[in-house]
Amino acid sequence: MTTNTADSSAQSSATQAGQTPAATDRRRTSILLLDDEPIVCKRLKPFFQKAGYEVEAYNVPSEALAKIETRGFDVVITDLKMEGSDGLTFLSKVKALYPDTDVIVITGFATTEVARESFQKGVFDFVTKPFKLADILDCVRRIEKKQRARREG
Amino acid sequence: MALKDTLFWWRKPPAVPFAVLFKKFKSILERNNQILEIMGDMGDKLGGGYIFDQQYLIESCEKLGDHVFKFVSDLDVLCQTKNVPLFTAFERVQHQIQEELAGRRVLSRSDHILPISELTHALADEGGNKMASIGDMRNILDYPTPDGFVVTTGAYFDVMERAGLRDRVVETVTRLCETEGEGEDDGVEEVARELQEAVLSMPLPKQLEKAIVQAARKLSEDGHQLLAVRSSAWGEDGELSFAGMHDSVLGVTPKDVIPAYRQVLASLFRERALRYRIHHGQCHEEPAMAVGIILMVDAHVSGGLYTYVQSKESDPHIVVSSAWGLGKPIVDGSIETDTFMLKRDPPFELVSQGICVKDAQMVLDPSGGTRIEDVPEALREVPSLTPAQITTLCETAMNLERFFKRPLDVEWAFAKDGGLTLLQARPLPLEPRLNVADEDASLESQEAPIIDAPVIFSGSGIPAMEGVASGPVRLLEEGGDLSDFPYGAILVTHNSSPRFAKIMPKCKGIITDVGSATGHMATVARELRVPTLVSAGNATKLLKDGQIITLDTAQLTVYDGAVEALCHYELAREDLFVFEETQEYRTLKRVLKHITPLTLLDPKDDSFSPENVKTLHDIVRYVHQKAVEKLIDLSESHQEVKESVPRKLITRVPLGLTVIDLEGGLHAEAGEEVPEEDVLCLPLTALLSGLCDTGMWETRAVHVDMGSFMSSVTRTLPPSQSDPKRMGRNLAVVSEEYLNLHLRLGYHFTVVDAYIGRSINDNTIMFRFMGGVTDFSRRSRRATLIAAILEQFDFVTEIKGDMVTGRIKKHPIPAMLDKMFMIGGLIGYTRQLDALLDSEEASQHHLEDFLHRIATAKETYHDHKYS
Helix, strand or coil: CCCCCCHHHHHHHCCCCCCCCHCCCCCEEEEEEEECHHHHHHHHHHHHHHCEEEEEECCCCCHHHHHHHCCCCCCCEEEEEEEEEEEHHHHHHHHHHHHCEEEEEECCCCHHHHHHHHCCEEEEEEEEEEEEEEHHHHHHHHHHHHHHHHHCC | HHHHHHHHHHHCCCCCCCCHHHHHHHHHHHHHHHHHHHHHHHHCCCCCCCCCCHHHHHHHHHHHHHHHHHHHHHHHHHHHHCCCHHHHHHHHHHHHHHHCCCCCCCCCCCCEEEHHHHHHHCCHHHHHHHHHHHHHHHHHHHCCCCCEEEEEEEEEHHHHCCCCCCHHHHHHHHHHHCCCCCCHHHHHHHHHHHHEEEHHHHCHHHHHHHHHHHHHHHCCCCCCCCCEEEEEEECCCCCCCCCCCCEEEEEEEEEHHHHHHHHHHHHHHHHHHHHHHHHHHCCCCCCCCEEEEEECCCCEEEEEEEECCCCCCCCEEEEEEEEECHHHHHHCCCCCEEEEEEEEECCCCCCEEEECCCCEEEEEECCCEEEECCCCCHHHCCCCCCHHHHHHHHHHHHHHHHHHHHCCCEEEEEECCCCEEEEEEEECCCCCCCCCCHHHHHHHCCCCCCCCCCCEEECEEEEEECCCEEEEEEEEECCCCCCCCCCEEEEEEEECCCHHHHHCCCEEEECCCCCCCCCCCHHHHHHHCEEECCCCCHHHHHCCEEEEEEEECCEEEEECCCCCHHHHHHHCCCCCCCCHCCCCCCCCCCCHHHCCCCCCCCCCCCCCCCCHCCCCCHHHHHHHHHHHHHHHHHHHHHHHHHHHCCEEEEECCCCEEEEEEEEECCCCCCCEEEEEECCCCCHHHHHHHHHHCCHHHHHCCCEEEECCCCEECCCCCCHHHHHHHHHHHHEEEEEEEEEEEEEEEEEEEEEEECCCCCCEEEEEEEEECCCCCCCCHHHHHHHHHHHHHHHHCCCEEEECCCEEEEEEECCCCHHHHHHHHHHHHHHHHHHHHHHHHCHHHHHHHHHHHHHHHHHHHHHHHHHHHHH
16 A cells, blocks of 8 residues: 555645644644643543643642743643642742743633632633533644744734 | 322312412423433533543532432422332432442442353453453453353452451551551561461351352363363453462362362462552552453463564564463463564564474363473474464454553463464553654653644544544445455444444444434444544545545544554553543443433333332433323312313324413313314414324334335334323423423423414424434434434524434514424424434435425415415
8 A cells, every 4th residue: 555645745735724733833832731630631641642742741739830840831721629729829820930821721610700810810711621622622722823923923 | 189189289279379380390391301411411421522520420410419309309399299209219329329429349240250241341340350351352342262250359358358357458458558668577478478378268158159169060061171260350450460460270170169269369468469569559449359260271272462562673563472282381481482473454464483392281181280291293393373373363462452442461272173262361561652753852752742644634523432543444435335344444434324333343443424422333333442533524525445544533633644653652651541441431331320221111001110210310200200190180170270171182193182271272162172173372283283284193114225215114113102092191281372292102202392472582492302212323313313304494403312402482473383383293203213213324314305295294284374
């Protein structure tokens, strides 16, 4: 079986978007994941990795905090309600250190109170559990678009 | 109606106004819908693409329990009596759900002995991973494995509990975990000896002993065949292998089966096993040992294979090792073996082989046990496997790897009669490969695969089964021939269809243009774990037959070519994580067992009682039925509506419909039996006309043949759909402009709530259809078809599980009445739908058939109405 490379790449560029960032952008978008439910990280980490992102995942807020102090990420995805820690505190820390980092908040429930407070802290968007993988990927892609525009403009 | 209730109404006039009771009734109906929606939502999570956690399960179950409790209470208010048996039933089901949620490894089977023929990973808690995997290979993938049974972890707990050892084990393990690494003499050796001695000397319950011996005798045909007694502990062959930690006893006769069982139990506490457990932090989980008792295979040749062996220079390969006789010395490494290295793709080209001199082999000793004997001269230096046997092994290995979604270490044997038997399959841990294709990137992250393959399409579709597959496309036209489907291809086709189930064992992946993640095909794909993307739009246009692609369903992406990095990544993930085996997924499946199945079916049957309730759905069904009956009863006795007693509507088709007129819905002079002409309620008139004038009711089951030509085949309706007595009591509450209709025809359940009057903004129709007990594929096809029909008429539709809801608002009266007319036709048409929807092609045909017929009938209706 031989495939005509020239032909197939022409075909793929003719189809709709959905290029992996790795294929279009030499610099890979980095994501930090924080959720104390192991299943969330276990599913999201490989999902984003395969989509071409650089991902680090944490189940424990203090470990994520320690990491954040050593380096920044393009996107932070964090749960808001975790045992022993307030996601909002983590969120504030991230924003204080890296104002350009965009944060997606995962939450089991979204009260208007919490929503208002986290939007004040500069949250990019909310995802309410349970959510679809496609939705959160879409959210990250919107962030990338915004960040790219900011870099170029 | 109970006398007590009659007295209640009689003694306390004026009774609660009927309008108030009706409002209660309506709130019951609303709750009914909310409950069904939550149930549908939870069912959807089994399909692809969602992230949910334990919290979601807890909250959904809580919400559901809360609604069902209120639902039961609402019925009490309506009936003015407390239905104790129903509350008891609710508590019983709730308790089961809570037990599942608590994650206390509630064994779903209390049996102490389970035959292999019933084992799958769903019973991994009962049978242990090793035996559950054997069950998967046999019962899901249909490979031969030795016959046998498992003495469950339930039996282990029982035995240990009676001997007073269960708590001691837990305490001991916890203590050892806490003191790990403290000093040289950590006491593990002594503890191990004590525990083993205790297990070897504890009494076994006589009943269990008898049951094991009896089952062993039967299995061995009274000692004519020998048995293997194998460990299958919790955790063994799972994320950790515990390889070689526990004992297996080979060549056992039935009279020795009890000492062998005991020995395997005791091996749970071998020093090396305890150290392994502590070292790997298996401290939070109680040790438990299931024991498999299976027939020994009198092997001619046996061995092991690794499905995925990474070499530095080249692509990964399959490696098979084999030797004459039984497999034990091969696995132990105590004899030399032939080695074959093969490509992982068909035709599994031989890359290299090493044939050694095989002097000795292990054989079964007919008097019990095994012995080593010389290999006959002629066999010593020849390959122990034929090319055909090697191909069989490779094909099998790749199928197993795809199912278990991991590289595997497989033990197998070819018996003296030549047949392949699989003895064991366990995960083979791999090192994630460093990707050196891009140096910058590899510095940033050493785990993510670099995928530079062109994307053919991305972003559309629903993952019905998550996974990665790489192989040639097999483009299949509608109704195309499946008999020559090539092994290892990816099926690409327009519609999803349950008929693909039969080629799933051969195909690596499935992509369909249309289809649903809850349909029958998706269910089978999940069962067999074939990566499946449905509703992908125009995959059949973008992909070419024979083209090599790589499908990643979670990413909704299809790449051109074989993307080895992705395939490797998928198999080599550090945590060997398989979603279908997570606690969350299994818990969801388990709680749903207590929630969604409907087992209370026939209200006329004596078994339709709270005592027979098995699930929440049963409760909902029961309450709904009783609420409808009660409302009819109430309106018969309620003073306020006495003047307008509920009346029987005499329709041309047998609906068994009782009508309660709130105001102006029936002719003032209508008697106890109302002919259709006396119905003044606008929405009901239109609906009845659609039901009776269109001839839809009489539609017979017809067969659609390949060319989509129709040949009328008379098929008798199932009795459940034709006997009006089985319909229960159907109810319409009407006024001149309002209709609330509850119709149960056979196992179908329809709700219509409509207001059609002069004020356009208030005009609204809600139509809801639910099916009953037909098989899953037809149910989901039916839901899709009904939604498609409703959408043709501008309804906004929603499908949850097999429930379809259509809503439309704010159209002028004539348009709204046309919709009601259509709904009448649809109710008639759906009566016999189940029998017809035996294929996707049939669905399409029936959509067109219905639209055509309703259009024709509508013209006649209009002519008649306006002439």
